[in-house]
Amino acid sequence: MSITCQDLLNFAEDCSSRNDEVGYRNAISRAYYAAYHNVYPAMQGGPKDNHQGLIDYLKTDSWKGNEIYNKTDLIALGYMLQSLKDNRILSDYKLSHDMNETDARVAITTSKKVFEKITEMTKSKIA
Template sequence: MPVSNSCFLNWSEKCLSEEGLSETDYRNIVSRSYYSAYHEVLSLADNDLRLGVSQMVGPSHLKLSETLTNFICEDKAKQKVIRRLGARMHALHGMRIRADYYFDITLTDTEAKSLVKNVNDVFRVIKNELQDSAA
């Protein structure tokens, strides 16, 4: 059964409802939630906005956030939403890097919950503010 971009986010939300989570659990929640948003936003950039981010040379996560942060179009309201999405992805990526590589810095349940909330906001923005006007 194929998975969708929201599957990892759903898994993270389910995990957060459980008792007795460890810091390792929080790190996995942050990482999986980030990737849920990353693939959703990458799909928007490549398929709906036709920006070709997947074809760009260089670090793909950075290219995605940079491309969106520098997005220009005639619809200035849409441009503002997409640029904010790029900035949000940059911040979420920073948290994912921290969760995956910086074990000397404690990652808490509050941070994991905050990241999951932010990822939900990414999905909401795409669905409610960009879905109909992306093309």
């Protein structure tokens, strides 16, 4: 059975609804992976086997003729993914760092913004 990036985002919301720190941490992690797996298939170039490599590519080289999308959109995706990844690292590896409902909500909202941006970008290139 396979899953989609939307399934990961839905699970992030389910995790957050537990209303405990374990749920919040898992929501943050799943929100990042949902966004990552939404972005990388839309990119024609750049590293896809390295998370930080894709983020760096979006912020620096993707818009130098390597992708068909707008420079501002690509850079915005890079910064949104970086923010999500930074918080995922905190939630997954820094167990002494408190994570709360606000952190989970911000991660889920940011991930949704990534989804919206990718949808907007890919539709504008198809139309």
